[in-house]
Amino acid sequence: MARVGLTTERLVRAGAELADEIGFEQVTASELARRFDVKVASLYSHVKNSQDLKTRIALFALAELADRAADAVAGRAGKDALTAFAHAYRDYGREHPGRAAAARLRLDPETAAASAGVRHAQMTRAILRGYDLAEPDQTHAVRLLGSVFHGYVSLETAGGFSHSAPDSEETWTRILDALDALLRNWPAPPTP
Amino acid sequence: MARVGLTTERLVRAGAELADEIGFEQVTASELARRFDVKVASLYSHVKNSQDLKTRIALFALAELADRAADAVAGRAGKDALTAFAHAYRDYGREHPGRAAAARLRLDPETAAASAGVRHAQMTRAILRGYDLAEPDQTHAVRLLGSVFHGYVSLETAGGFSHSAPDSEETWTRILDALDALLRNWPAPPTP
DNA sequence: CCCATTTGCCTAAACGCTTTAGGCAAATGC
DNA sequence: GCATTTGCCTAAAGCGTTTAGGCAAATGGG
Numbered sequence: 001m002a003r004v005g006l007t008t009e010r011l012v013r014a015g016a017e018l019a020d021e022i023g024f025e026q027v028t029a030s031e032l033a034r035r036f037d038v039k040v041a042s043l044y045s046h047v048k049n050s051q052d053l054k055t056r057i058a059l060f061a062l063a064e065l066a067d068r069a070a071d072a073v074a075g076r077a078g079k080d081a082l083t084a085f086a087h088a089y090r091d092y093g094r095e096h097p098g099r100a101a102a103a104r105l106r107l108d109p110e111t112a113a114a115s116a117g118v119r120h121a122q123m124t125r126a127i128l129r130g131y132d133l134a135e136p137d138q139t140h141a142v143r144l145l146g147s148v149f150h151g152y153v154s155l156e157t158a159g160g161f162s163h164s165a166p167d168s169e170e171t172w173t174r175i176l177d178a179l180d181a182l183l184r185n186w187p188a189p190p191t192p
Numbered sequence: 193m194a195r196v197g198l199t200t201e202r203l204v205r206a207g208a209e210l211a212d213e214i215g216f217e218q219v220t221a222s223e224l225a226r227r228f229d230v231k232v233a234s235l236y237s238h239v240k241n242s243q244d245l246k247t248r249i250a251l252f253a254l255a256e257l258a259d260r261a262a263d264a265v266a267g268r269a270g271k272d273a274l275t276a277f278a279h280a281y282r283d284y285g286r287e288h289p290g291r292a293a294a295a296r297l298r299l300d301p302e303t304a305a306a307s308a309g310v311r312h313a314q315m316t317r318a319i320l321r322g323y324d325l326a327e328p329d330q331t332h333a334v335r336l337l338g339s340v341f342h343g344y345v346s347l348e349t350a351g352g353f354s355h356s357a358p359d360s361e362e363t364w365t366r367i368l369d370a371l372d373a374l375l376r377n378w379p380a381p382p383t384p
Numbered sequence: 385c386c387c388a389t390t391t392g393c394c395t396a397a398a399c400g401c402t403t404t405a406g407g408c409a410a411a412t413g414c
Numbered sequence: 415g416c417a418t419t420t421g422c423c424t425a426a427a428g429c430g431t432t433t434a435g436g437c438a439a440a441t442g443g444g
Binding site for chain 2 (some may be wrong): 146
């Protein structure tokens with residue numbers, strides 16, 4: 001019997017591509033086995049189970065996105081860095097909707113702590129160094145930016161902004177203008 | 193054989209409760225049948241299939257959340273309305289994580305157009321009437337608010353903000369302060 | 385009140401995905 | 415060249431989905 005040369009790595013990469021083609025939810029060990037022209041049981045030497053496969057795809061996507069975002073911000077600061085970072089997120093979601101969905105998979109705390117997710121947070125903090133935010137406002141801002149990026153890409157992928165004017169591209173740049181303005185002028189906590 | 197009195201309505205409500213207990217992803221026709229102490233096939237007289245069931249739960253959650261949000265904003269305007277609306281979203285996500293996840297289910301365009309999702313958008317626009325935003329900025333702002341609410345609740349549910357200071361409650365109010373300030377001072381498009 | 389019709393839940397069965405156990409053959413290395 | 419390891423296999427069990435067809439409980443007209 002010919003050996004195909006399965007590895008965890010190859011399965012994960014193929015799983016990521018499959019996610020972009022048919023949607024992350026639809027990625028299944030069976031479908032993946034079909035792609036490799038291999039019996040399903042053969043995958044179980046390389047991944048623990050179906051959940052493990054999905055988690056690995058998620059980690060792969062998180063790392064890939066972090067690499068892209070890091071490339072995008074390299075050598076930039078201030079609004080320049082913010083928009084480059086933001087566009088990296090949105091572009092990834094548009095080019096690789098399945099991987100982006102994978103990157104939104106809920107991970108258990110230890111897995112998340114060991115994932116590229118922490119690089120995402122660190123990069124966001126680095127970008128905020130271009131603005132004048134002391135703690136705890138910096139953390140609030142990190143969470144705001146994470147929410148906006150996560151939420152926007154998610155809604156856009158769901159088709160929420162298509163078929164209506166203005167187009168999503170324009171909204172995205174205007175939202176970034178707005179966020180830049182907000183970060184430059186972050187309001188002090190109200191004194192009650 | 194005793195009749196249990198299944199209806200589509202009862203299945204959907206029970207499905208929503210089940211979602212809060214075990215997670216929306218885990219809601220399955222089989223599990224629902226078990227809860228009603230009924231054979232799985234019996235459900236298929238009331239829902240077309242598993243996808244139909246999930247979609248109905250999603251529509252139920254969207255409508256319930258829209259009702260709550262409408263209650264919350266009733267009689268309020270400006271920042272008051274904004275924060276009441278936002279808290280309705282976040283509270284729903286915390287009280288009913290499964291239903292909130294259901295409300296984020298991707299719907300096909302026609303279903304979405306006939307859902308309470310349009311009420312959500314209308315309410316957001318109504319709140320923005322308390323701010324001075326002309327089109328297309330109003331649409332940009334609607335999309336920003338949708339992204340923030342959607343994203344924040346999603347990340348919070350995933351545990352993204354737990355076990356780290358400051359606590360999520362504080363971040364949420366400070367984000368709303370920031371959004372209020374931003375909406376009162378929405379930047380004009382840069383003139384290139 | 386009885387009988388016909390409708391309705392609700394059932395059994396049976398097929399199909400697909402997941403997962404484990406155990407086997408054989410190809411690759412590896414001494 | 416042979417022993418060991420490794421990789422993919424077959425087999426089988428378990429569970430969720432879905433359809434087809436059946437029987438009994440509810441419903442309602444005469």
